[in-house]
Amino acid sequence: MSEIEREAMEYDVVIVGAGPAGLSAAIRLKQLDADLNVVVLEKGSEVGAHILSGAVLDPSGLDALIPDWKSKGAPLNTPVKDDNFYMLGEAGEIRIPNFPMPPLMNNHGNYIVSMGNVCRWMAEQAEELGVEIFPGMACSELVYGDAGEVKGVVAGVFGLEEDGSYGPNTEPGMELHGKYVFLSEGVRGSLSKEVIAKYNLQDGKDPQKFGLGMKEIWEIDPAKHKEGSVTHTMGWPLGSNAGGGSFIYHLENNQVYVGFVVHLNYKNPHLFPYMEFQHFKHHPMVAELLEGGKRIAYGARAISEGGYQSMPKMVAPGVALLGCSVGMVNVPRIKGNHNAMLSGKAAAEAAFEAIKANRSGDELSAYEEDVRGGEIGKDLKKVRNVKPIWSKWGLTASLMLGGLDMWTNTLGFSLLGTVKHGKNDADATEEASKHKPIDYPRPDGKLSFDRLTNVSFSMTNHEESQPCHLRLADENVPVAVNLPKFAEPAQRYCPAGVYEIVEEEGQDPRFVVNFQNCVHCKTCDIKDPSQNITWVTPQGGDGPNYPNM
Ligand SMILES: Cc1cc2nc3c(=O)[nH]c(=O)nc-3n(C[C@H](O)[C@H](O)[C@H](O)COP(=O)(O)OP(=O)(O)OC[C@H]3O[C@@H](n4cnc5c(N)ncnc54)[C@H](O)[C@@H]3O)c2cc1C
Numbered sequence: 001m002s003e004i005e006r007e008a009m010e011y012d013v014v015i016v017g018a019g020p021a022g023l024s025a026a027i028r029l030k031q032l033d034a035d036l037n038v039v040v041l042e043k044g045s046e047v048g049a050h051i052l053s054g055a056v057l058d059p060s061g062l063d064a065l066i067p068d069w070k071s072k073g074a075p076l077n078t079p080v081k082d083d084n085f086y087m088l089g090e091a092g093e094i095r096i097p098n099f100p101m102p103p104l105m106n107n108h109g110n111y112i113v114s115m116g117n118v119c120r121w122m123a124e125q126a127e128e129l130g131v132e133i134f135p136g137m138a139c140s141e142l143v144y145g146d147a148g149e150v151k152g153v154v155a156g157v158f159g160l161e162e163d164g165s166y167g168p169n170t171e172p173g174m175e176l177h178g179k180y181v182f183l184s185e186g187v188r189g190s191l192s193k194e195v196i197a198k199y200n201l202q203d204g205k206d207p208q209k210f211g212l213g214m215k216e217i218w219e220i221d222p223a224k225h226k227e228g229s230v231t232h233t234m235g236w237p238l239g240s241n242a243g244g245g246s247f248i249y250h251l252e253n254n255q256v257y258v259g260f261v262v263h264l265n266y267k268n269p270h271l272f273p274y275m276e277f278q279h280f281k282h283h284p285m286v287a288e289l290l291e292g293g294k295r296i297a298y299g300a301r302a303i304s305e306g307g308y309q310s311m312p313k314m315v316a317p318g319v320a321l322l323g324c325s326v327g328m329v330n331v332p333r334i335k336g337n338h339n340a341m342l343s344g345k346a347a348a349e350a351a352f353e354a355i356k357a358n359r360s361g362d363e364l365s366a367y368e369e370d371v372r373g374g375e376i377g378k379d380l381k382k383v384r385n386v387k388p389i390w391s392k393w394g395l396t397a398s399l400m401l402g403g404l405d406m407w408t409n410t411l412g413f414s415l416l417g418t419v420k421h422g423k424n425d426a427d428a429t430e431e432a433s434k435h436k437p438i439d440y441p442r443p444d445g446k447l448s449f450d451r452l453t454n455v456s457f458s459m460t461n462h463e464e465s466q467p468c469h470l471r472l473a474d475e476n477v478p479v480a481v482n483l484p485k486f487a488e489p490a491q492r493y494c495p496a497g498v499y500e501i502v503e504e505e506g507q508d509p510r511f512v513v514n515f516q517n518c519v520h521c522k523t524c525d526i527k528d529p530s531q532n533i534t535w536v537t538p539q540g541g542d543g544p545n546y547p548n549m
Pocket of ligand 1: 016017018019021022041042043048050052054056057058137138139140184185186187191212213214215259261301302303322323325328329334335338340
C-alpha cells in the first residue's frame with residue numbers, strides 16, 4: 001500500500017494505457033455489459049500522443065471488435081496496393097520476388113494507417129459506450145491488496161520536487177481500484193515490468209527480445225508519391241553489424257512513413273542505431289524518393305521481438321498484461337496492432353465472465369488460455385523461429401531457413417521445433433575493445449538530421465523541475481564501468497540524445513542525463529549493458545506529442 005493518503009475511486013476494470021490493446025479491452029467490456037464501470041488512464045497529453053507504429057494494420061483485430069468499423073468512420077483510408085521487398089547494397093538493390101514468400105507475409109487486405117489516429121477514433125467509440133478516459137494521467141505505482149493481489153494503480157501525481165519528495169505544490173494523485181487491473185502499457189511497460197518480476201511471470205520462458213524502431217513522416221513530391229505502396233528493405237547499411245531493416249509506407253496526402261528498426265541484441269557497442277537510420281536515407285533508391293521533400297515529424301519506440309517463446313505468463317492475482325506489455329508482435333510481418341486488439345478483446349471477455357460470477361482479484365486464466373490457444377497464439381507460433389534464426393545465423397539464414405520454416409509452419413509443422421532465443425539484449429552487448437568504432441557520415445540537413453533537431457520534430461516536452469524519470473541504480477556505473485568497458489553505449493543507443501558523457505579539460509568525465517528529450521522509447525531500460533537504468537513514468541502529459549504517427 002502507498003503511504004500517502006489519497007482519495008480512491010472504485011471501478012470494475014482499471015486499464016492502464018490507451019493504445020490499441022487497452023482501448024479494445026475497454027470497448028469490449030462495455031459491449032458486453034453497458035453497466036460495467038471502466039476507466040482508461042493514458043500518460044500522453046491526449047490519446048494518440050505517444051502512439052508510434054509503422055503502420056500497416058491487419059484489420060483482423062478491428063473486424064473482431066467492431067465489425068462495422070467502415071460505416072463508423074474508422075480512419076483506415078489507404079488500402080495496401082503493392083508490396084515490395086528489397087535487399088540493399090551500398091549502391092544498389094535487388095528486388096526479392098513475392099511468390100516465394102509464405103502467404104502470411106502478404107499485405108493484401110491491410111491498410112496503411114496512422115495508429116495515433118486509429119487510437120483517437122477508438123477512444124471516441126469507447127467514450128460513446130460510456131468508458132471514462134483520462135489522458136495526461138500517468139500511472140506511477142501499483143496498489144496491492146491484503147492478499148498480495150493487484151487492486152489498483154496510483155495515477156495523476158504532479159509537481160514532485162526534483163529529489164522525488166513531496167513539496168507544497170505536489171498533487172498526490174488518486175488511487176483507482178478495480179476488480180481487475182489491465183496493464184496495456186505497450187513494450188517494456190514500467191508497471192508491467194514490476195508485475196513480471198514480482199510474480200516471476202517470465203520463469204520458464206525465453207527472455208523477451210526487442211528492437212528499436214525510429215520513424216519519420218515525410219511530405220514528398222506528388223509525382224513520386226504512390227498511395228498504398230509498401231516497401232521493406234534489409235541489408236545495407238546494417239550489414240552484419242545488427243539485424244533490422246527499413247519500412248517505407250505511402251499514406252494519404254503525399255505523406256510517407258520512413259522507418260528503421262535495429263534489433264537490440266547487437267554486440268558492437270559502437271553501433272549507433274540513429275545514425276544507421278540517417279545513413280539509410282542516403283541509399284540511392286531512398287534518396288531519390290525523398291529528395292525535394294521535407295521531414296515533418298520524428299519519433300522512436302522499442303518494439304517487442306521475442307514472440308511466442310518469450311511471452312511471459314500474462315496473469316497474476318488481480319492483474320492481466322495485454323498487447324505489447326506481453327510482446328505480441330509478429331516479427332517478420334512487423335505487426336502487433338491486430339494482436340494487441342485481439343488481446344484486449346480476450347482480456348475483456350475473461351473479466352466480464354469473472355465479474356458476472358462475482359469474482360475479483362484472482363487470475364484471469366481464461367484470458368491466457370485464449371491468447372495462447374487462439375488466433376494470437378496461432379499467428380505468433382508460425383513465425384516463432386524467424387528471429388532466433390536471424391540472431392544465431394544471420395540474415396541469409398533467416399531468409400532461407402526462416403522462410404522455409406514459415407512455410408512448413410503454415411502447413412502445420414516445423415522441422416526445427418522451437419528455436420530458443422539467446423541472452424537478453426543487454427547481455428548481448430560485448431566489450432568495446434573487441435569491436436571497431438564505426439564512422440558515420442555527418443547528417444546533411446536535407447535527407448539526414450542530427451538527433452536534437454529531429455527530437456524537436458517529436459514535439460517532446462517534460463516539466464524540468466520534476467525528478468529525472470531515468471533512474472540510475474548506481475550513479476557511478478556509467479563512468480566507472482560502462483565508459484571503459486563499453487564506451488558508454490547510452491550515448492549512441494538513445495534515439496533522442498538523452499545521455500551524454502561530458503569531458504572537460506582537467507575534470508573527470510561526467511554522465512549527463514537530459515531527461516527532457518526522452519521520447520519514451522524505453523531503449524535505455526532494455527539495452528544498458530549494466531542494466532543500471534530504470535525507466536519510470538514522468539508526470540502525465542509529458543513526453544512526445546506525435547501528430548499522426
Ligand atoms: C517502429 C515500429 C513500427 C511498427 N510497425 C507496425 C506495423 O506496421 N503494424 C503493426 O500492426 N504493428 C507495428 N508495430 C507494433 C505495434 O506498434 C505494437 O504491437 C502496438 O503498438 C502494441 O499496442 P499496445 O496497445 O500493446 O501498446 P502501445 O501502442 O505502445 O500503447 C500503450 C499506451 O499506454 C500508454 N502508457 C504506457 N505506460 C503507461 C503508464 N504507466 N500510465 C499511463 N499510460 C501508459 C502509452 O503512452 C501508450 O499510449 C510497430 C512498432 C514499432 C515500434
